[in-house]
Amino acid sequence: MLVDLTTDFLELRLNNPIVASSSPLTWNVDSALALEDAGVAAIIMPSLFEEQIEQEQENLQRQLQRQAMEPADMADTGLDLASYEAYQDIYFKRLQQLKSELKIPVIASLNGTSAGGWVLYAKQMEQAGADALELNVYYVAANPDETSSQIEQRYFDVLQSVRQQVSIPICLKLSHQFTALIPLVKQMQQLGAAGVSLFNRFYQPDIDLDAMNVVPRLDLSHSREALLRIRWIAMLYQQVDLSLAITGGIHNEQDVLTSLLAGSDVCCMCSALLENGSEQVTRVLHGLQDWMQQHDYSSVRQLQGKLSYLHAANAADYERANYQEVLENYIQQFEQNMREP
């Protein structure tokens, strides 16, 4: 039986539900080509970062001021204006290159926390050929005077500013730290978002006891991290009318199958590709096809949302309902193990 793996995401028809999410693999043209050969249906480029644009502009400004004041010392500033290329221009050039080399859609990404002038670059991403845009508002709520509704407004402001710039579909990559995710996503849909991607992984700072200092840590993910995302994908499915992507903990075909059953349109992979190479995509696609054939599914669409909150027989398990039962089962098992060591 032939299996139809196609899916729709951000108004794009994709060959299958596997997308390579932002990482160095989607910046380098050779590794992006390898991902395409291995079967990914689209790539999301690494983000253009608000901080980096602003920092570079400040440095440039400072150096230009110095040059203006001391023209004789131009060489000392280390700035060669003839060959100088701004960070964002390097990004747009790479986007054009990826678009010309790849057949699959290329999604560009903007990463920041405010609706400042940097969002104007969205227009240039569209002009450089991006098929869609992902907005990663990576914001840690550390200000004791900023309320949750003010924080949500940040997301809306960034979305609205970018929406004004472009007509290509926009997807928001969200954090899981929201009180009421479903109405938030609904509002994003009303403001013109074409999709959401759940969830951003926050890289955890650690404390180094020798250095007595806080140090950043980037650990790759594990499959179990997908569970938090699967729950929320299941809750959002058909309660909002936009594309749903899962990102975080998608490593193998089981992760993909469970995400699709919960209701995701696509499954984004990053850690698994960094760990196992692009061949992991081929393995996952074969595994997905085999499982579907064995279980008489002829298309990904048949799977999507079958075990979502609105459709699963025991959907209450996505909520608090069986919390007590789960604890009791664990305690019973624990006590039995104590009796029979």
Ligand SMILES: Cc1cc2nc3c(=O)[nH]c(=O)nc-3n(C[C@H](O)[C@H](O)[C@H](O)COP(=O)(O)O)c2cc1C
């Ligand atoms: C080395 C590295 C670079 C990343 N760069 C970006 C980035 O530029 N923008 C972004 O939105 N996410 C970025 N991410 C996050 C991934 O795209 C992905 O959402 C996250 O790692 C969770 O997926 P995973 O469990 O498959 O790794 C990066 C992750 C890694 C490990």
